[in-house]
Amino acid sequence: MKHLYSFQCDGVKWLKTQPNCFLADEPGLGKTITSLTAAWELGCRKVLVICPAIAVAHWHEHFKEWAPGILVRTVVTYNKLAIDADLQDNLKSKEWDLLILDEGHYLKNKSAKRTKAIYGVGSRLKNSLAGKAKRVWILSGTPSPNHAGELWTHLRALWPELILNLSNKPMNEYEFQNRFCKVVDTVYGRQIKGSKNIPALRTQIAPMILRRKKVDVLPDLPPLVFRIEPVDPPTWMKDTDVDMTIPDISGDDLLAYIKANATNLAAERRHTSMIKAQIACEWIDNELSDSYHKLIVFGWHTDALRTIMIKMAQYKPVLLDGSTPPNRKPELIEQFQTDPDTRLFVGQIAACGVAITLTAASNILFVEQDWVPDNNYQAACRAHRIGQKDGVLARVLSLRNSVDDKIQRVLVRKQNDLAALFD
Numbered sequence: 001m002k003h004l005y006s007f008q009c010d011g012v013k014w015l016k017t018q019p020n021c022f023l024a025d026e027p028g029l030g031k032t033i034t035s036l037t038a039a040w041e042l043g044c045r046k047v048l049v050i051c052p053a054i055a056v057a058h059w060h061e062h063f064k065e066w067a068p069g070i071l072v073r074t075v076v077t078y079n080k081l082a083i084d085a086d087l088q089d090n091l092k093s094k095e096w097d098l099l100i101l102d103e104g105h106y107l108k109n110k111s112a113k114r115t116k117a118i119y120g121v122g123s124r125l126k127n128s129l130a131g132k133a134k135r136v137w138i139l140s141g142t143p144s145p146n147h148a149g150e151l152w153t154h155l156r157a158l159w160p161e162l163i164l165n166l167s168n169k170p171m172n173e174y175e176f177q178n179r180f181c182k183v184v185d186t187v188y189g190r191q192i193k194g195s196k197n198i199p200a201l202r203t204q205i206a207p208m209i210l211r212r213k214k215v216d217v218l219p220d221l222p223p224l225v226f227r228i229e230p231v232d233p234p235t236w237m238k239d240t241d242v243d244m245t246i247p248d249i250s251g252d253d254l255l256a257y258i259k260a261n262a263t264n265l266a267a268e269r270r271h272t273s274m275i276k277a278q279i280a281c282e283w284i285d286n287e288l289s290d291s292y293h294k295l296i297v298f299g300w301h302t303d304a305l306r307t308i309m310i311k312m313a314q315y316k317p318v319l320l321d322g323s324t325p326p327n328r329k330p331e332l333i334e335q336f337q338t339d340p341d342t343r344l345f346v347g348q349i350a351a352c353g354v355a356i357t358l359t360a361a362s363n364i365l366f367v368e369q370d371w372v373p374d375n376n377y378q379a380a381c382r383a384h385r386i387g388q389k390d391g392v393l394a395r396v397l398s399l400r401n402s403v404d405d406k407i408q409r410v411l412v413r414k415q416n417d418l419a420a421l422f423d
Contacts, residue, residue, distance in 0.1 A: 004037060005030070007217040012038045014210050020136045020158040022104070024211035027141040027287065028363060028393040032058065035100055035137055036066040044097035046072040048133070050118065051102035053077045054282045057230040057400045059102070078106050082113035088129075096133040104138035105290050108150035110173060115153055123156035130157055143209070145290035148180040148195035149173070151205070162204050214362065214390040224384040224419040226376075226412045229365070229395040231279050233402065246403055254410050258371050270301050272404055273368045276397055277304035280367045281311040283397065287363070288315055288343055294336070294361035296345045298352065298379050300368045305346050308367070316341045320356075321348035329356070336360055353378040362390035367397050371407075373414035380415070 004012070008030050015021060015038035023031050039047055047070050049059050059075045067073070074091070081087060099118075101107065107115045110123055120128035130136050136158055144150040152173050155163050160170035177183055180201050182194040195201075245268075249257060258265060280297070287295060299305045302321050309319050316339070318332040336345045337360045345358055349370045361383055369376045376394075384392040394415075398408040 004033070005217070007212055008034045008037075011210060011212075012041065015137060016042055018137070018208065019134070020208065022138045022140070022143060022154065022205075022209040024140060024143045024209055026211075026213045027291070027293070028395075029212060029214065029217065031139040031141075032062050032102070033066050035139060036062055036070075039070065039098050039100075040067040042098075044070060044135075046070075046094070046096050047074070047098045047100065048091065048096045048129070049073075049075045049100045049102060050078060050081060050114075050129075051075065051100075052106065052286050053079060054231060054279070054286050055102055057232040061228075061230045061400065078114045081117050088117050091129055092127065092132055094132065096129075098135045098137065099130060099133035101136065101138045102140075103286070103290075104140040104154065105142055105145055105150065107153050108144070110153050119153055119157040123153045125157055128157075142290045143211075144195075147182075147192050148198065148201055149177045149192055151201075152176045155205070159205075159208055162208070224380060224392045224394065226380070226394045226396060226415045226419065228398050228409060228412055229283070230398050230400045230405070231276075231283065233399050234275065234278070246406075250406065251410060254407065255371065255373070255414070258407065262371065269368075270303070272399070273299065273301040273304040274307070276367050276399065276404075277307040279399075280308060280365065280397055284308070284312055284315075284344065284365065287365075292340075292343075293363060294343045294345070296347065296358055296361045296364045296383055298347050298349050298364065298366050298369075298376075300349055300370060302348060304367060305348060309346055312344055312346075315344040317344035317346050318342060319346045320351055322351050324351065333358070347379070347382075349375055349379045352382060356382050357385060357387065358382040359385060359387040359389075362388060362392050364392065364394040365397065366394060369396060369408065369411050371411070373411050374418065376411060377415045377418040380419075 011023065011034040015023065015035060023035060025031050051059060056075050056077060063070065063073045076087065101118065107118060109115055118129045120126045120131065125131040138154060156170055163171045163176060165171045165175055171179065177192060180195060180197050181192045182196050184191045184193055246257065284295065284297065297308060305319060305321060309317050318336050320329060320332055333356055335342050336358065345361065353375055364380055364383060366376065380392065380394040396408050396412055398405045
């Protein structure tokens with residue numbers, strides 16, 4: 001089994017004592033591998049994971065790496081579960097040792113089809129997936145993205161004894177909102193403006209929730225680490241779409257080959273970048289939609305970066321590439337560093353490798369990488385520098401089971417070597 005950091009080992013020990021619980025560590029702290037290690041050590045044989053579509057490949061990869069002995073490992077998307085009644089019936093017909101609800105804040109709406117399928121109508125567990133599992137672990141870095149009321153579906157389903165009303169019965173959603181939310185009744189209906197009575201709620205839910213922040217575990221984390229983020233190619237994409245006709249070589253030989261043949265591989269590389277840009281938009285939206293964090297996105301091809309800019313406009317992104325006038329660069333960087341509404345920085349690696357500071361974010365996504373490992377390392381160091389309070393996690397999108405995957409893994413290994421050397 002691979003190495004876990006001490007805080008992840010603590011998380012494994014905690015999970016093993018919890019039949020139902022909420023692992024709410026900040027993004028990037030390894031909730032997936034923590035939960036799978038705990039499942040493995042508990043001897044779970046049948047594990048069901050419900051997750052966003054963008055995370056399916058991530059889970060498949062980590063099952064193989066961290067819990068290969070789990071006999072039945074089923075990964076289903078929230079959207080597929082919501083629309084496929086036959087799938088629901090099939091999953092409910094089985095008994096599960098463990099149900100993992102990745103990005104559990106997707107279940108904040110009691111009326112949503114996916115919430116009803118997992119928690120039952122009214123979150124009462126009747127005829128539900130959660131009712132067929134011996135353990136239910138919820139994973140999310142943002143348990144209630146907007147207000148405390150979004151915890152009700154989870155609490156009513158899994159911990160009703162924690163939210164009893166004066167009649168000693170579990171609060172309904174209306175009662176829970178009145179107790180823990182700032183509610184305004186208008187002609188347009190009930191509106192929630194925020195949370196209240198937070199200390200009391202925190203005390204009530206303390207036994208079932210574990211949350212660590214990067215700042216809490218910083219001594220355990222490398223200041224800069226690169227990590228592969230596997231994603232599945234689109235269903236319409238043929239295997240040949242990412243076939244760069246590269247010989248069966250690896251390691252330094254592979255890097256030497258692609259650098260020597262960069263011109264011949266340029267067309268395939270650009271095509272792959274456009275495919276990954278489409279996938280990246282879903283990944284970015286999933287990362288930012290229910291949090292207040294900022295994110296840095298790096299890539300190589302301008303067309304791919306501009307696609308992301310257009311599709312992610314709701315996050316008020318700024319773009320810095322080779323065409324950006326020198327006098328505009330400081331303005332764009334300052335906007336990202338200081339404007340809370342500007343949550344996405346999109347940068348071309350060749351234009352962002354030196355002399356800029358992007359410490360407003362500690363999370364980086366490489367949609368594609370430079371084929372020179374040091375250039376990617378230098379780009380990541382734009383966030384990993386004086387002024388950064390957190391460990392920097394640089395994730396690299398990789399098309400699973402493709403030539404792209406082979407290249408990205410070699411580059412990531414090299415870049416982590418650089419980080420270890422210079423850290």
